[in-house]
Amino acid sequence: MFLPLTSCNPNMGIVIQLDHCSGLYQQHPRLTNPLVRRTQRRKLLVAQAVPSRTQRIMESISVTSEVGGAGGAYSYNALKRLDQIWSNICSTQTVSQEPQKVVVPNPGLLSNSDLAGKEVEKFDVVVCGGTLGIFIATALSAKGLRVGIVERNVLQGREQEWNISRKELLELVEVGVLTDEDIEQATSSKFNPNRCGFEDKGEIWVQDILNLGVSPAKLIDIVKSRFNSLGGVIFESCAVSSIRVYEDIATLQLAGGKILSCQLVLDAMGNFSPVVKQIRSGRKPDGVCLVVGTCAHGFRENSSSDVIYSSSSVEKIGDSEVQLFWEAFPAGSGPLDRTTYMFTYVQPRPGSPKLEELLESYWDLMPKYQGISLENVEIQRVIYGIFPTYRDSS
Numbered sequence: 001m002f003l004p005l006t007s008c009n010p011n012m013g014i015v016i017q018l019d020h021c022s023g024l025y026q027q028h029p030r031l032t033n034p035l036v037r038r039t040q041r042r043k044l045l046v047a048q049a050v051p052s053r054t055q056r057i058m059e060s061i062s063v064t065s066e067v068g069g070a071g072g073a074y075s076y077n078a079l080k081r082l083d084q085i086w087s088n089i090c091s092t093q094t095v096s097q098e099p100q101k102v103v104v105p106n107p108g109l110l111s112n113s114d115l116a117g118k119e120v121e122k123f124d125v126v127v128c129g130g131t132l133g134i135f136i137a138t139a140l141s142a143k144g145l146r147v148g149i150v151e152r153n154v155l156q157g158r159e160q161e162w163n164i165s166r167k168e169l170l171e172l173v174e175v176g177v178l179t180d181e182d183i184e185q186a187t188s189s190k191f192n193p194n195r196c197g198f199e200d201k202g203e204i205w206v207q208d209i210l211n212l213g214v215s216p217a218k219l220i221d222i223v224k225s226r227f228n229s230l231g232g233v234i235f236e237s238c239a240v241s242s243i244r245v246y247e248d249i250a251t252l253q254l255a256g257g258k259i260l261s262c263q264l265v266l267d268a269m270g271n272f273s274p275v276v277k278q279i280r281s282g283r284k285p286d287g288v289c290l291v292v293g294t295c296a297h298g299f300r301e302n303s304s305s306d307v308i309y310s311s312s313s314v315e316k317i318g319d320s321e322v323q324l325f326w327e328a329f330p331a332g333s334g335p336l337d338r339t340t341y342m343f344t345y346v347q348p349r350p351g352s353p354k355l356e357e358l359l360e361s362y363w364d365l366m367p368k369y370q371g372i373s374l375e376n377v378e379i380q381r382v383i384y385g386i387f388p389t390y391r392d393s394s
């Protein structure tokens with residue numbers, strides 16, 4: 001729902017070219033009486049020591065595989081790290097941080113530069129970021145181009161399914177990336193009909209829209225083999241450090257020092273691409289879609305899906321009032337397993353809800369939305385992400 005797998009991703013551009021506690025007590029006027037101060041201090045320490053419901057739930061689930069790419073991390077620590085990034089975005093004025101200059105134009109030819117002859121491999125195209133990048137890289141290889149992929153992590157898909165329409169996957173068959181058998185092999189769940197509904201405004205039921213759950217792990221594995229068999233080269237565990245654009249060619253310097261050259265660089269490094277940061281001059285996003293959810297076991301009603309559903313009016317979460325939307329679909333891991341996402345759109349400012357605050361509300365609201373009790377479901381994985389958006393999407 002959030003970013004259909006095959007839709008045009010705006011981040012896939014072409015590069016041509018806590019307060020210290022003791023300090024708090026001293027400043028708070030109500031805490032000047034030593035007795036009050038001690039009591040308050042104890043309460044605060046107790047408050048800090050009690051883990052949130054989210055922390056308890058997340059830390060009770062064993063996290064076996066976390067991968068690169070959006071929604072590929074499931075641990076409580078990773079949630080805290082993302083919430084810190086999100087808080088930093090919210091607290092800054094207009095620029096999140098001065099971006100590093102990753103793409104540097106170089107006048108003249110590569111042969112006249114200090115990098116002449118230093119490149120280890122030459123390509124027609126290098127795709128930076130492999131999670132979705134592998135699909136376009138394979139399509140280009142199938143056309144006879146020599147293509148490389150540079151991926152910061154090991155290139156593998158997450159366990160959590162992507163939902164997608166068959167029609168979108170068929171586009172990948174057309175360009176030689178997938179076969180019909182591959183689609184069958186990677187599809188772990190199929191569901192119809194699919195609901196779009198807004199409280200008190202009625203419902204629209206559709207067929208075949210976002211009605212497949214595909215396993216990113218299987219799908220990427222299949223495409224990785226195809227890419228390799230077409231002569232593609234994958235540089236894993238290699239981050240892109242810099243891209244120099246000469247008059248005749250571009251070079252990419254990878255962390256670790258390797259240098260590649262190519263005619264075309266494609267950026268598929270997702271929402272937090274360093275290239276996108278540079279293009280946007282580190283500008284703070286105008287809006288952000290926040291998403292939290294789970295894949296959980298124990299849903300007896302589990303045949304249809306919600307493409308989008310709004311079950312309530314505005315909710316107060318943290319210091320903000322937000323409109324919540326839902327998405328739900330059967331998971332492939334078993335007939336009673338279901339993915340449910342709760343998402344909202346906010347402006348990034350101090351007081352905007354943190355992902356952990358959204359999850360605290362999710363534990364109350366999801367059971368109401370799905371007509372179940374939280375005690376009767378077994379959470380398999382907690383999922384979350386943030387999607388920055390800009391008014392000027394060019």
Ligand SMILES: Cc1cc2nc3c(=O)[nH]c(=O)nc-3n(C[C@H](O)[C@H](O)[C@H](O)COP(=O)(O)OP(=O)(O)OC[C@H]3O[C@@H](n4cnc5c(N)ncnc54)[C@H](O)[C@@H]3O)c2cc1C
Pocket residue numbers: 001002003004005006009011068069070071128129130131132133150151152153161162163164238239240241268269270271272273274291383384385386
């Ligand atoms: C909770 C959640 C649920 C989602 N559900 C769906 C869904 O059901 N269906 C769907 O289609 N989409 C879904 N998405 C959207 C998801 O963002 C995309 O499916 C997909 O992960 C986007 O791929 P991407 O390659 O554009 O970006 P990312 O997934 O962010 O991948 C970027 C890649 O670039 C790599 N990278 C980053 N920096 C560097 C660097 N400097 N050098 C080299 N490599 C680098 C990363 O390691 C990563 O592999 C969901 C997202 C979230 C957070």
